[in-house]
Amino acid sequence: MEVLVVGAGVVGCAVAWRLQQAGVRCTVLERSVPGAEASSAAAGILAPQAEADGPGPFLDLCLASRALYPAFARELAEASDVDIAFRECGVLEVTFDDAERAAMQGRIAWQRARGLEATWLDAAAVRALEPELSPHVGGAARFPGDAVVDNRLLVSALTIAAARAGARLVTAQVHGLLERGGRVVGVSTDQGEFRGDAVLVAAGAWTGLVPGALSSPAAVRPARGQMVMVRTRVPICRHVVFGARGYAVPRVDGRLLLGSTMEFAGFDKQVTVSGLASVLATGLRLFPGIAGAPVVETWAGFRPHTPDGLPVLGAGHLPGLFLASGHFRNGILLTPITATVLTETIVGSPLSIDLDPFRVDRKALTL
Ligand SMILES: Cc1cc2nc3c(=O)[nH]c(=O)nc-3n(C[C@H](O)[C@H](O)[C@H](O)COP(=O)(O)OP(=O)(O)OC[C@H]3O[C@@H](n4cnc5c(N)ncnc54)[C@H](O)[C@@H]3O)c2cc1C
Incomplete structure (x- = not known):
């Protein structure tokens, strides 16, 4: 065949x-x-x-x-x-206000009812795990089974x-x-x-x-996503971190990927001013300490959307x-x-x- x-x-x-x-x-x-x-x-x-x-x-x-x-x-x-750098690092989904906290606790509840591991961490517990996170983070859901590859x-x-x-x-x-x-x-x-x-x-x-x-x-059809990679000397976090508008993904060598937009712009693969502004704002909101980090790459790609x-x-x-x-x-x-x-x-x-x-x-x- x-x-x-x-x-x-x-x-x-x-x-x-x-x-x-x-x-x-x-x-x-x-x-x-x-x-x-x-x-x-x-x-x-x-x-x-x-x-x-x-x-x-x-x-x-x-x-x-x-x-x-x-x-x-x-x-x-x-x-x-080739080692694809698979890491069972877990994901933290952080919250900044009461509405986000309530939504996250609802998510934890149904996932636990489904037999999945998911825990709520208060602000002190989150910072103990990831000290570089913004002091405005009020808590986080932790999904320890979620992972990452390069x-x-x-x-x-x-x-x-x-x-x-x-x-x-x-x-x-x-x-x-x-x-x-x-x-x-x-x-x-x-x-x-x-x-x-x-x-x-x-x-x-x-x-x-x-x-x-x-x-x-x-x-x-294509759903464009814009991404930014910055470099920190020491990885700024161990978990993949999600906020309400985007995420930060650490690579073990200190690179930090920030993402992403969700746009229907046909097959226009350009990186735009507003796209980068939104991705960088999300990154800074999660980790204010990256303000001085160099941007080493920006790109866009097309998710196959149905x-x-x-x-x-x-x-x-x-x-x-x-x-x-x-x-x-x-x-x-x-x-x-x-x-x-x-x-x-x-x-x-x-x-x-x-x-x-x-x-x-x-x-x-x-x-
Ligand atoms: C910014 C961004 C972030 C993402 N983050 C994640 C993530 O963190 N985790 C995750 O799971 N997924 C993520 N995704 C989604 C994931 O990247 C895609 O779902 C996945 O890569 C799709 O793989 P694919 O092989 O179907 O498509 P592609 O990698 O796009 O490959 C399709 C290939 O088909 C070729 N092709 C098309 N038409 C023809 C033709 N007529 N003849 C010959 N060749 C053709 C293209 O050249 C291309 O190489 C992300 C996507 C984007 C854009």
């Missing part, structure tokens, strides 16, 4: 790696630099609990993927020789692992799907036609631009077509489970997770 994978972000590369391990030959078609889009733009936060709005299939999917991460990181290090290392590790497992990486822009007898049998590209037994579209925010991949091209915020995972609307897209804010977190369930779907083995809530023909995507 031969599968053509459209897109070499973390999603496309991870599925190709797992498929090769299952004995399926993969050709990954990437128009540009593998992993250079959302997968490199991300912050690397693995936070089902800090991100969750409530219990349900999406939380279950995110938790299943987080649970896979420790073994996934070890296996990737063996396969690629997503740029993840991009490298997955590209290497997929290639070493035998996946072929081709630089080609996919223009459309080839159909015969109502079945997808390949793709057309600027480098000619490629034939395969199945096509997996993993084109991130550009999925809607691959003709025929989705019944409504607007079902996946109308209901859920990914699109599994079979497409024609035989031979599969989709792994729409991972929105959580594609780095969801990489291991996506690779597992898409491999199961394509080779036809029993699924580890019910994919019904994420199917491509759900109502929210067809309106």
Whole structure:
């Protein structure tokens, strides 16, 4: 069996790696630099609990993927020789006023009822854990199971692992799907036609631009996020820290990532004055001590957004077509489970997770 994978972000590369391990030959078609889009733009936060709005299939999917991460990181290090800096550092979601505190305590309550570890810390307890946090922080929820990776290392590790497992990486822009007898049998590209037994579209925010991949091209669209990296000599915190308007993610070498905006600006990848102002204001509100830290990098990327915020995972609307897209804010977190369930779907083995809530023909995507 031969599968053509459209897109070499973390999603496309991870599925190709797992498929090769299952004995399926993969050709990954990437128009540009593998992993250079959302997968490199991300912050690397693995936070089902800090991100969750409530219990349900999406939380279950995110938790299943987080649970896979420790073994996934070890296996990737063996396969690629790249350590992706997976750290179970925990997330602190801090509050500044009574309304935020009440909302956070509600979140802790439902998560505990769901059997998850989540605790409330008062101001003194938060500062004992993270002394550099603003003195105006009134308390925080602590989600000790949430974690982080260096997503740029993840991009490298997955590209290497997929290639070493035998996946072929081709630089080609996919223009459309080839159909015969109502079945997808390949793709057309600027480098000619490629034939395969199945096509997996993993084109991130550009999925809607691959003709025929989705019944409504607007079902996946780009949500821009702007990021700033500053450098501190000693890491300013150990936890990933969320505030109401953004987050700070420490790397072990002192780099601190600040994020992020959420904008619908088409495919305009510029970093803007108001975007940077908002990200920096959030960073300063959390950690006033970074005021003198040098800014070392700024960038923007496109989250693949869907109308209901859920990914699109599994079979497409024609035989031979599969989709792994729409991972929105959580594609780095969801990489291991996506690779597992898409491999199961394509080779036809029993699924580890019910994919019904994420199917491509759900109502929210067809309106
Ligand atoms: C600022 C920001 C912060 C984020 N932070 C986090 C985080 O902390 N944690 C988390 O879990 N997630 C985070 N995300 C989300 C995460 O980055 C994405 O969900 C994830 O990277 C999506 O991976 P992907 O492989 O689907 O897409 P991408 O990485 O965008 O890859 C898609 C690839 O497809 C290629 N492609 C597109 N069209 C074609 C075509 N026609 N032919 C050939 N190739 C094509 C593109 O060139 C690209 O390389 C963040 C995203 C952003 C933008």
